[in-house]
Amino acid sequence: MNETAPLMVRARGVVKNFGAVPVLRGVDLDVHAGEVTCVIGPSGSGKSTLLRCLNHLEKIDAGEIEIDGRLIGYRRHRGRLHELKESAIARRRAEIGMVFQGFNLFPHMTVLDNLVEAPIAVRGRSRADAERTAAELLARVGLTGREQAYPRQLSGGQQQRIAIARALAVEPKLMLFDEPTSALDPELVGEVLAVMRDLAASGMTMVVVTHEMSFAKQVADTVVLLDDGEVVESGPPQRVLVDPEQPRTRAFLSRVQVDR
Numbered sequence: 330m331n332e333t334a335p336l337m338v339r340a341r342g343v344v345k346n347f348g349a350v351p352v353l354r355g356v357d358l359d360v361h362a363g364e365v366t367c368v369i370g371p372s373g374s375g376k377s378t379l380l381r382c383l384n385h386l387e388k389i390d391a392g393e394i395e396i397d398g399r400l401i402g403y404r405r406h407r408g409r410l411h412e413l414k415e416s417a418i419a420r421r422r423a424e425i426g427m428v429f430q431g432f433n434l435f436p437h438m439t440v441l442d443n444l445v446e447a448p449i450a451v452r453g454r455s456r457a458d459a460e461r462t463a464a465e466l467l468a469r470v471g472l473t474g475r476e477q478a479y480p481r482q483l484s485g486g487q488q489q490r491i492a493i494a495r496a497l498a499v500e501p502k503l504m505l506f507d508e509p510t511s512a513l514d515p516e517l518v519g520e521v522l523a524v525m526r527d528l529a530a531s532g533m534t535m536v537v538v539t540h541e542m543s544f545a546k547q548v549a550d551t552v553v554l555l556d557d558g559e560v561v562e563s564g565p566p567q568r569v570l571v572d573p574e575q576p577r578t579r580a581f582l583s584r585v586q587v588d589r
């Protein structure tokens with residue numbers, strides 16, 4: 330862990346309710362720049378909700394979240410939080426890449442159009458410039474030459490690799506992954522995890538919700554165990570995931586669907 334690096338994510342006391350149901354009950358999360366944090370927890374523990382709060386796709390009911398030192402979704406004025414305008418939220422959100430379980434690509438657009446859409450619309454890049462970046466990103470995810478394919482012509486693993494490239498196309502400071510391999514056939518999981526490993530090795534700050542224990546053990550700097558909307562354990566994977574002296578953690582993991 331590099332605790333001297335600045336905090337890319339700083340969440341304090343995050344509360345999220347759906348109606349009367351509390352889903353996050355005061356979550357704290359620190360992610361230093363360049364680190365990978367894996368969030369692990371049973372179904373319904375609030376993992377997806379936490380990720381969606383980090384880019385303000387969900388509004389939080391209490392607490393605060395800063396991304397790269399600035400509040401996400403709000404500005405502070407005279408000690409109170411005021412929600413930003415939609416356009417300002419969109420600009421802040423563009424600093425954060427997000428990859429979901431599936432359905433990440435626009436199905437009616439070619440791979441190339443999927444990759445250039447956001448850089449042109451959000452970053453104001455020229456088409457030629459965005460296409461150059463797209464070619465670099467395709468090489469990075471091992472799919473050079475597939476510019477004119479439509480998503481349906483690609484395997485699920487290839488689509489997820491393009492989805493990662495698309496999220497990277499706006500040069501985010503932070504990447505959020507919500508179980509990016511869980512909708513894939515087992516033989517396609519490895520190719521997506523390989524791209525994520527490369528990304529982590531390149532120094533990208535990542536928060537990854539995953540059931541892939543070997544990925545978490547090998548790649549995460551920090552593992553966060555979430556249970557019923559609360560962080561029950563957090564620390565390096567060598568301690569949190571494999572220390573046999575932690576019966577509480579062992580019991581917790583036995584309730585998580587573990588892929589490998």
Ligand SMILES: Nc1ncnc2c1ncn2[C@@H]1O[C@H](COP(=O)(O)OP(=O)(O)OP(=O)(O)O)[C@@H](O)[C@H]1O
Nearest residue numbers: 347348350352370371372373374375376377378379
């Ligand atoms: N938009 C919503 N409206 C109402 N309840 C919701 C909404 N989104 C999530 N929930 C509820 O919040 C709880 C946490 O959901 P969440 O998807 O964050 O869990 P999770 O840990 O990601 O689960 P899984 O591993 O199954 O994806 C669940 O009980 C879910 O039904």
